[in-house]
Amino acid sequence: MTIRRRTVHSGGLPLAVYEQGDPARPTVLLVHGYPDTHAVWDDVAADLAVDHHVVRYDVRGAGGSGVPAARDGYRLEHLGADLFAVADAVSPDDPVHVVAHDWGSIQSWEAVTEPGAHRRIASYTTVSGPSLDHIGHWIRHRMRRPTPRHLRQLLVQGVHSWYITAFQLPYLAPAVWRLFLARAWPTVLHRMEAVTPRPGHPQPTLGRDAVRGIELYRANFRPVLRSPRERPTEVPVQLITLERDRYVSTFLSEGLERWVPHLTRRTLDAGHWSALLEKGGTVARLVREHVTRVAAGHVQGPPVSGRLAVVTGGGSGIGRATALAFAEQGDRVVVCDLDLAAAERTAELCGLVGPRAHAIRVDVSDGEAVDAFARQVAAEHGVPDVVVNNAGIGHAGTFLQTTEKEWQRVLDVNLWGVIHGCRAFGALMVARGGGGHIVNLASAAAYLPAKSLAAYATSKAGVLMLSDCLRAELAPHGIGVSAICPGIVATNITSTTTFSGTDPDEQAAKRAKATKAYARRGFPPEKVAAEILRAVRTGKPVVPVTFEAKAARLLGRLSPALLRRLARLDIG
Amino acid sequence: MSFPYDEHDLARFRETQQLAYHCAEQVAAWIEPGVTERQATAKLRRCLERAGVQDYFHVPFAWFGDRTAFRHFHTPLQFFAGGRRLEEGMPYVLDCAPVVDGYTADIGYGGKVGENPVWDRLAADLKVYRELILAEVRARKPLNEVYAAVDAQLAVHGYDNRHRVYPGRVIGHRVTRTTARGPAGVTLFGFGVRTLQTLGRELIGERLHGRSPLWADGRSSRHAPTPGLWAVEPHIGFRDVGIKFEELLVVTDDDAFWLDDDLPHVRRWTLQEEAA
Ligand SMILES: NC(=O)c1ccc[n+]([C@@H]2O[C@H](COP(=O)([O-])OP(=O)(O)OC[C@H]3O[C@@H](n4cnc5c(N)ncnc54)[C@H](O)[C@@H]3O)[C@@H](O)[C@H]2O)c1
Numbered sequence: 020m021t022i023r024r025r026t027v028h029s030g031g032l033p034l035a036v037y038e039q040g041d042p043a044r045p046t047v048l049l050v051h052g053y054p055d056t057h058a059v060w061d062d063v064a065a066d067l068a069v070d071h072h073v074v075r076y077d078v079r080g081a082g083g084s085g086v087p088a089a090r091d092g093y094r095l096e097h098l099g100a101d102l103f104a105v106a107d108a109v110s111p112d113d114p115v116h117v118v119a120h121d122w123g124s125i126q127s128w129e130a131v132t133e134p135g136a137h138r139r140i141a142s143y144t145t146v147s148g149p150s151l152d153h154i155g156h157w158i159r160h161r162m163r164r165p166t167p168r169h170l171r172q173l174l175v176q177g178v179h180s181w182y183i184t185a186f187q188l189p190y191l192a193p194a195v196w197r198l199f200l201a202r203a204w205p206t207v208l209h210r211m212e213a214v215t216p217r218p219g220h221p222q223p224t225l226g227r228d229a230v231r232g233i234e235l236y237r238a239n240f241r242p243v244l245r246s247p248r249e250r251p252t253e254v255p256v257q258l259i260t261l262e263r264d265r266y267v268s269t270f271l272s273e274g275l276e277r278w279v280p281h282l283t284r285r286t287l288d289a290g291h292w293s294a295l296l297e298k299g300g301t302v303a304r305l306v307r308e309h310v311t312r313v314a315a316g317h318v319q320g321p322p323v324s325g326r327l328a329v330v331t332g333g334g335s336g337i338g339r340a341t342a343l344a345f346a347e348q349g350d351r352v353v354v355c356d357l358d359l360a361a362a363e364r365t366a367e368l369c370g371l372v373g374p375r376a377h378a379i380r381v382d383v384s385d386g387e388a389v390d391a392f393a394r395q396v397a398a399e400h401g402v403p404d405v406v407v408n409n410a411g412i413g414h415a416g417t418f419l420q421t422t423e424k425e426w427q428r429v430l431d432v433n434l435w436g437v438i439h440g441c442r443a444f445g446a447l448m449v450a451r452g453g454g455g456h457i458v459n460l461a462s463a464a465a466y467l468p469a470k471s472l473a474a475y476a477t478s479k480a481g482v483l484m485l486s487d488c489l490r491a492e493l494a495p496h497g498i499g500v501s502a503i504c505p506g507i508v509a510t511n512i513t514s515t516t517t518f519s520g521t522d523p524d525e526q527a528a529k530r531a532k533a534t535k536a537y538a539r540r541g542f543p544p545e546k547v548a549a550e551i552l553r554a555v556r557t558g559k560p561v562v563p564v565t566f567e568a569k570a571a572r573l574l575g576r577l578s579p580a581l582l583r584r585l586a587r588l589d590i591g
Numbered sequence: 592m593s594f595p596y597d598e599h600d601l602a603r604f605r606e607t608q609q610l611a612y613h614c615a616e617q618v619a620a621w622i623e624p625g626v627t628e629r630q631a632t633a634k635l636r637r638c639l640e641r642a643g644v645q646d647y648f649h650v651p652f653a654w655f656g657d658r659t660a661f662r663h664f665h666t667p668l669q670f671f672a673g674g675r676r677l678e679e680g681m682p683y684v685l686d687c688a689p690v691v692d693g694y695t696a697d698i699g700y701g702g703k704v705g706e707n708p709v710w711d712r713l714a715a716d717l718k719v720y721r722e723l724i725l726a727e728v729r730a731r732k733p734l735n736e737v738y739a740a741v742d743a744q745l746a747v748h749g750y751d752n753r754h755r756v757y758p759g760r761v762i763g764h765r766v767t768r769t770t771a772r773g774p775a776g777v778t779l780f781g782f783g784v785r786t787l788q789t790l791g792r793e794l795i796g797e798r799l800h801g802r803s804p805l806w807a808d809g810r811s812s813r814h815a816p817t818p819g820l821w822a823v824e825p826h827i828g829f830r831d832v833g834i835k836f837e838e839l840l841v842v843t844d845d846d847a848f849w850l851d852d853d854l855p856h857v858r859r860w861t862l863q864e865e866a867a
Contacts, residue, residue, distance in 0.1 A: 335746075339749055343749075361747070364747070364748065364749060365749065367712075368712075368749050368829070371708050371709045371712055371829075372709070372830060511746060
């Protein structure tokens with residue numbers, strides 16, 4: 020496809036502009052970052068040019084464009100003005116769709132958050148480059164509320180931004196680029212992000228571009244971060260978060276909705292440059308989807324995170340609520356259950372609030388069946404990012420009342436079910452090497468002995484300890500393990516709980532009584548689901564959920580003897 | 592107590608119910624993004640009064656958006672129509688209870704503007720509840736058990752019981768021919784004064800027989816449905832979307848049936864089945 024070259028003047032500087040595709044089609048304007056030129060977009064542009072008017076330009080100071088005389092010429096206001104100048108030249112009548120990466124994205128935010136920008140910019144897809152003003156507020160917010168989480172975020176992003184500090188120092192960074200980095204760049208990209216070297220990349224002007232581009236950092240970071248402006252925008256924005264970005268942490272976009280009411284979030288399993296240089300086709304697809312959606316009048320897409328979550332026992336209660344919560348945040352979900360109809364219903368509900376979900380009938384107490392399930396999931400949907408071993412059954416009875424058969428059944432489902440799930444999916448996750456999270460449903464009974472729950476509590480204590488051991492083993496693989504201890508939650512479990520030594524009528528009466536008591540407590544499974552999602556986000560190892568679960572855990576630490584005495588009480 | 596109405600009475604009740612649904616449909620045809628709940632109830636009221644309605648069992652209600660699922664309802668005052676504006680994609684519920692010559696109807700109408708797949712699913716599933724309630728009542732199950740059966744079905748569907756937000760958690764209540772003499776058209780706490788008189792008398796009268804004119808899940812509903820007319824209003828929700836129907840169920844001495852099948856939601860199900 021031919022690339023048409025033209026020059027657009029902005030603020031006295033010539034900008035090198037490259038056009039391809041049918042100008043009658045919607046215009047997509049691609050803005051590159053540091054230390055790149057328009058060439059970093061080659062794959063994305065070629066793909067989009069099939070059905071779009073694709074325009075790229077070298078930003079000031081890079082490639083074929085003019086070079087500002089002084090540092091001041093690199094300030095954001097000039098960069099934003101350049102973008103509007105190019106947009107006006109190539110698409111005078113219709114607003115353009117902007118797509119930007121790295122520094123290109125930082126400067127495009129300047130244009131996108133300009134008051135009235137929506138008249139010239141129809142949509143914005145941003146990859147790995149936040150608005151400096153938004154980040155300024157992000158930092159302030161965290162300084163003002165220094166919770167451990169906030170402090171950790173500040174620290175992590177601070178460490179990832181080492182180079183920004185280095186860029187502020189005189190001589191050092193330019194010297195490094197000149198002496199060897201420019202020559203070694205293809206090797207660096209290959210080593211760090213597995214980008215395959217290819218002819219024409221990087222651009223021959225890399226050394227020069229990289230040294231001049233340092234001015235971008237020097238001219239803007241300190242002044243903007245020190246006194247950030249309020250910069251909201253009406254433009255529909257698609258944020259593509261790169262899961263393996265070494266420079267821009269995913270949590271930098273937390274709370275972005277404050278500035279961007281029409282925000283669509285997407286995640287891509289890629290690094291800072293490999294996203295464009297190895298997965299250009301995927302980025303082009305996301306851009307095409309966003310442009311099409313905005314053209315159809317939808318300012319926001321359905322949430323799609325790209326993550327995959329598996330939930331066992333997803334046909335009811337906590338499992339169903341958890342599956343729905345994952346779907347709602349855009350995760351693809353596969354649920355399994357003994358009861359296929361119930362699992363299918365969950366999948367259907369998931370599809371109403373998120374991406375399409377799937378249901379499979381599995382008995383988790385059957386190791387071979389769970390292995391087959393894991394293989395099927397991997398083959399049809401990929402290796403999951405999150406696995407929730409939730410399937411479980413209730414059983415009440417003292418140790419001597421409980422028959423061998425009952426013991427076996429409870430342990431088979433509650434303990435072996437979790438073992439099978441961890442084994443089958445844990446192996447897949449380790450082999451993939453992309454990290455992940457395993458959540459196991461234990462119970463407050465795991466640390467709260469009760470004579471009438473001998474088998475159940477034993478099975479759950481096993482789950483708790485199994486989780487502790489597994490966590491240690493999987494940590495080096497970047498896989499987190501959380502054990503959830505809910506407490507009393509109103510679900511169907513009380514209507515299916517079995518009671519040792521009762522006839523059907525007595526059992527029915529006990530079930531009804533328990534159901535009533537749990538309903539009176541009124542703690543909904545949705546709240547447990549929210550805690551499970553939170554555990555996946557934060558990596559919290561053991562999560563007591565309700566007040567009673569927390570209180571029992573505390574009591575067990577303060578006075579184990581008291582808990583042992585309480586265990587003698589007749590309950591149920 | 593035996594069934595107190597003849598064919599003529601039933602025809603008059605049916606007419607009032609038709610009239611109410613007809614007005615709801617007119618409002619539904621007119622409603623669009625930007626309209627407030629208060630504007631919708633005003634329109635509903637005008638339509639009803641133009642058709643000859645002089646009194647209300649209760650004032651007309653309209654709920655928009657997540658208010659259809661009674662999310663964040665803390666006080667009964669929140670039931671009253673407010674300033675919430677309809678937006679593209681929002682569900683809404685209209686509820687009105689006109690009285691004509693003492694013949695009362697109490698109806699609920701669910702709708703949406705634009706696309707809303709959650710609403711579509713709920714609206715289709717509502718049919719299950721209409722069939723379930725009728726079957727259970729025909730089997731002469733105690734009202735609290737019917738209530739529990741509805742709850743069990745809700746759990747299977749993965750929905751929430753939203754009728755429990757109504758005062759008294761009621762899924763239904765008895766409707767009689769009001770013969771009270773209080774001032775027509777005057778309302779107190781959203782209920783017609785005549786309603787309150789009638790309801791009060793019923794509450795006391797039925798109490799003496801260990802029954803209740805209110806249908807909920809508690810002890811006082813531990814009896815088979817009393818012959819007469821019941822306004823039944825299963826209100827179901829999922830996330831921020833709620834939907835209900837409300838119509839009169841006729842309970843005779845030995846049988847039960849819905850007073851009328853020629854209603855918007857029933858017609859919608861029939862159309863969907865024909866299309867499928
Ligand atoms: N509800 C509570 O109060 C509570 C408290 C502590 C722990 N838990 C635990 O939480 C988990 C979920 O419980 P819930 O309350 O949602 O119960 P639930 O009965 O509502 O749901 C459990 C689901 O697991 C499925 N299941 C049962 N055995 C299975 C098997 N062998 N293979 C596949 N699926 C199977 C059931 O069909 C059901 O759909 C359980 O592990 C339970 O022990 C619940």
